[in-house]
Amino acid sequence: MGLLQDIEQFFHTYVTFASIEKLLEGYRGFGPFLGILLPGLEAFLPFLPLIVFVLANAAAYGFALGFLLSWVGTCLGSFIVFIVVRRIATKRLKQSLQRSQKIQSMLQWIERHGFGLVFFVLSIPFTPSSLINVVAGLSNLSLRSFALAVMLGKMVMIGIITFIGTDWKNIVSDPSRIIPVIVGIVVFWGVGKWIEKTLNKKAGEKEKHRSADK
Template sequence: MGVYWEKFKYFLTDLSQEDILRWLDEYNDLGPFPGILLPMLEAFLPILPLVLFVAGNAAAYGFFWGVLFSWIGTVFGSVFVFLLVRRYAQQRFMRFLTKHNKTKSMLSWVERKGFGLLFVLYCFPFTPSALINVVSGLSKVNTLTFVLAVSLGKLVMVFFISYIGHDFFSIIREPVKMIVISVVIVILWLFGKLLERKLHKPVNTKISE
């Protein structure tokens, strides 16, 4: 038992990109499955190093496939957690949670801002996305709205990490990277705002009728 605990502790605290690359190489017979599984697990265990998983995928599979596998894994993991909370925890804990003013205001804030807020939060690598998944599941945010927000936001985040690798200071040494990342974020943010308006348009139409 002690040996397994030590391995698990190492996996949580001392894991390096070289370890991930070696692990992906050992299980390369499984194809993209390991590259999808690692980012997916982070949705359930937020202490896991998502940045290393994404950077490792980009190094192991190449930029395009690394981005794709990381994106699929992290989106599926987030949506799965959201659906689990929505299905099994929302009704059970809603009465308890809504008794606390801070919790009520947080849920209300997420519900009011909807797509735009979730999209922006998921764009950044160090946002506690596991918490956002749970809060979104407990809120009344539409499932389609959540899926679209997490899909586009995680795309920005995965692209960001894969593009600069695990060395975040490279964007300081190479200003071109900062420019490219900023352009991508602005374009997807504008696209997100346009999509948000379209998502809310049917609701407004029904209200006006």
């Protein structure tokens, strides 16, 4: 635990917006590699400051490209964690994780609410998204539903961080400017639920056809 605490303290002390922005500017020769890698690492190391990486990407690469790199990186990280837990993790590791009361509680929530809960949690900044990735991997949630929830939820979350981070003065003076963010969350949630239902309906029809053929 001492080593982990030292590592966490290091990141909290030295991994700041200014240092990450300088790093990204200094290593532009790598192209988008670092802009994707750093947000992706947060899925494995939850104490990393994702908000710093997102804002630094926007500052170093511009709003649109910075947003895209952050979104791609954090989505890839989430997918990898989910797949590792679902298909690669040993039985002993899974049993060890499931003994945690916190994980058991979240596991029941996800299996009860599925896409909607994962989307909602991942669309809100400062939530334990890395834990959600692990629990989703342990649950019965399909990869398709998880991927959809991650892509839409992370899109909203990254958008919120970038929007607020670059326009915070105007938001403080005029709170109504945050209304489009709330509307965006509702719209993305509705679209995601519709897509999930459509995909599940098609999958069910295919399963019925297979059963009938047998």
